[in-house]
Amino acid sequence: MHDLESYRADPKKYHEEAAICDAGAFQKIAKSRRSIRRFTSEPIPPEVTRACIDLALEAPNSSNLQSWEFHWIRTPALKEELAHACLDQAAARTAAELIVCVARRGTWRRNAPMIAAQLEREGLPTATTLAYYRRLVYILYTVGLGSFLAPLKWLVLTIVGIFRPMPRGPLTKSDLRVWTVKSCALACENLMLAYRAHGYDTCPMEGYDDRRVRRLIKLPRDAEIVMVIGAGRRSKGGVYGPKLRLDASLFVFEH
Numbered sequence: 001m002h003d004l005e006s007y008r009a010d011p012k013k014y015h016e017e018a019a020i021c022d023a024g025a026f027q028k029i030a031k032s033r034r035s036i037r038r039f040t041s042e043p044i045p046p047e048v049t050r051a052c053i054d055l056a057l058e059a060p061n062s063s064n065l066q067s068w069e070f071h072w073i074r075t076p077a078l079k080e081e082l083a084h085a086c087l088d089q090a091a092a093r094t095a096a097e098l099i100v101c102v103a104r105r106g107t108w109r110r111n112a113p114m115i116a117a118q119l120e121r122e123g124l125p126t127a128t129t130l131a132y133y134r135r136l137v138y139i140l141y142t143v144g145l146g147s148f149l150a151p152l153k154w155l156v157l158t159i160v161g162i163f164r165p166m167p168r169g170p171l172t173k174s175d176l177r178v179w180t181v182k183s184c185a186l187a188c189e190n191l192m193l194a195y196r197a198h199g200y201d202t203c204p205m206e207g208y209d210d211r212r213v214r215r216l217i218k219l220p221r222d223a224e225i226v227m228v229i230g231a232g233r234r235s236k237g238g239v240y241g242p243k244l245r246l247d248a249s250l251f252v253f254e255h
């Protein structure tokens with residue numbers, strides 16, 4: 001909301017924003033982020049977690065459809081059950097906060113018209129963006145029950161794709177899973193770096209019982225748990241060793 005207001009008042013602000021940079025600060029945050037397996041008993045002020053979740057929501061995401069959810073587990077009994085469902089890992093048991101990060105395959109249908117309405121309300125729509133959120137998203141992201149539209153979409157995209165570059169998906173429910181998980185994972189990284197910037201630490205976890213966690217927080221069928229993030233103050237012995245990475249030449253290619 002503030003962004004839209006200031007955009008209207010002063011579009012130059014967006015150029016000024018580009019000048020904001022602090023590579024040194026970012027390097028410190030990114031390099032000091034470690035997966036912490038044991039936290040101290042120090043609580044995290046709720047406003048810090050709220051601020052970090054807000055920063056997670058600043059992450060880039062596909063078509064700005066914001067197909068993510070962050071379930072901050074605040075009820076002590078539920079948190080205990082969740083830690084148990086996280087295989088009783090020390091990172092979960094000792095975390096001051098546990099956040100279940102969820103990607104939704106289906107919320108784009110709810111969000112697209114809301115984005116169009118927000119653009120209109122704020123007086124910012126262009127015909128192209130409105131058409132995108134009102135029509136094109138349905139063509140792009142509808143895969144049909146059991147992905148039954150996949151062969152048809154594939155055929156159309158393949159034929160048109162002979163003549164010009166075309167997006168080749170998502171075609172199936174599984175493509176949509178990948179689509180939504182990508183955006184949510186970016187927000188997860190924002191969340192972890194935000195905690196680090198506030199002086200706290202995190203541990204991303206995929207070591208959990210998916211079925212139990214889903215049941216615990218009553219997730220709908222289109223939800224994918226991307227990871228559970230434990231947060232807190234790092235404790236002595238909470239870092240297992242120095243940061244270890246293989247040589248960058250294995251992973252970085254210049255074409």
Ligand SMILES: Cc1cc2nc3c(=O)[nH]c(=O)nc-3n(C[C@H](O)[C@H](O)[C@H](O)COP(=O)(O)O)c2cc1C
Binds near residue numbers: 207
């Ligand atoms: C998606 C994902 C799932 C992970 N799951 C677990 C987990 O269940 N338990 C755990 O102790 N660490 C988990 N980790 C942490 C990784 O083991 C850790 O990031 C990796 O060893 C690199 O260490 P660093 O994070 O300190 O740089 C996970 C990391 C990611 C990104």
